[in-house]
Amino acid sequence: MKILGVNEYNIDSCISIGIHVPSGKGDAWKDIIKIEDRELDSDTVDKIALIAPDATISIIRDYYIADKYKVRLDDHVVGLARCSNPNCITNKGEPVAPEFTVVSRKPTQLRCRYCDRILMNISDNLL
Ligand SMILES: [Zn+2]
Known part of the structure; x- marks a missing residue:
């Protein structure tokens, strides 16, 4: 919803x-x-x-x-969720779109392309 x-x-x-x-x-x-x-x-x-x-x-x-x-989850996810690392460059006001690689599908796990942090709670970080 x-x-x-x-x-x-x-x-x-x-x-x-x-x-x-x-x-x-x-x-x-x-x-x-x-x-x-x-x-x-x-x-x-x-x-x-x-x-x-x-x-x-x-x-x-x-x-x-x-x-x-x-629905189909691509191997790369761009601009749909924010990185949970407050120090990630994507959270510093730079013109860098958050970008993740799908590292697991069951359950879904995303790794930030820039800081390598695994995004733990996807639904709370959707843009
Ligand atoms: Zn990051």
């Missing part, structure tokens, strides 16, 4: 949230966020991939699934 920029002050369309919903695949389950009248830009989709690498995005138009795809 934070990535999608939705909070109690700016809700202007119908939002449904389902937690622990049976997925129809055996005894698997999923969580769902459904927002009406909203298309996602690529930065938003990339941020979702950072914290939910198995997420699926479905675009529904006129009650039918118009598009459906899995």
